[in-house]
Amino acid sequence: MANPGNIAGGHKANINNPNTSEEAKDRSRQVLEEMEDSGEVGQGGKQDKNTGNVIGGHKANLKNPNTSKDAKEHSKQVLDEMDA
Known part of the structure; x- marks a missing residue:
């Protein structure tokens, strides 16, 4: 199974990538929010x-x-x- 921290890291990188479309960034934000709500990753990620x-x-x-x-x-x- 994939490492949730790596998945979250990829989405965070996508959000900060100037070459990524706003649609893709919105999708990454949505996935991160779902992961935080489910407890897979901590909110903001820094405490992890x-x-x-x-x-x-x-x-x-x-x-x-x-x-x-x-x-x-x-x-x-x-x-x-x-x-x-």
């Missing part, structure tokens, strides 16, 4: 992840020369919100 890995990933993102300015700003915001 290892906090240390999340912090480490965002810190690495800030130091990556290939990361966009917008992505670095997002990582800084997440780290600030996490007090990390």
Whole structure:
């Protein structure tokens, strides 16, 4: 059986993909909502992840020369919100 976390991750990536149609994004939002309602994945997904890995990933993102300015700003915001 497929891993619900991987399925949710794929739908989250689809929602954030600028090349995806709004119809496809709406379908991904619907699937994620159904998965959250059924308890297959946590709401927002962040509580299901290892906090240390999340912090480490965002810190690495800030130091990556290939990361966009917008992505670095997002990582800084997440780290600030996490007090990390």
